[in-house]
Amino acid sequence: NGCGLFCYHAIQLLSNAGQNDPATTLREFAENFLTLSVEEQTLFNTQTRRQIYEYSLQ
Incomplete structure (x- = not known):
C-alpha cells in the first residue's frame, strides 16, 4: 500500500x-x-512499485 x-x-x-x-x-x-498533487502522489506510488519490482528481479 x-x-x-x-x-x-x-x-x-x-x-x-x-x-x-x-x-x-x-x-x-x-x-x-x-505539496504533491494527487496525480504526482499516484505517480510516486507507481514509480516506487516499479523500482521495488525491478530490484526484486535482480
Whole structure:
C-alpha cells in the first residue's frame, strides 16, 4: 500500500543521507510529499512499485 511505499522511500533517503540529521531528512521528505498533487502522489506510488519490482528481479 501507499504507506509501505512511503516508508520504503524514506528508508532509502536515510541510507543516502550520510551525516545529515535523520529527523531533518524525514521531515523535509514528508513536507515535500504533502505539496504533491494527487496525480504526482499516484505517480510516486507507481514509480516506487516499479523500482521495488525491478530490484526484486535482480
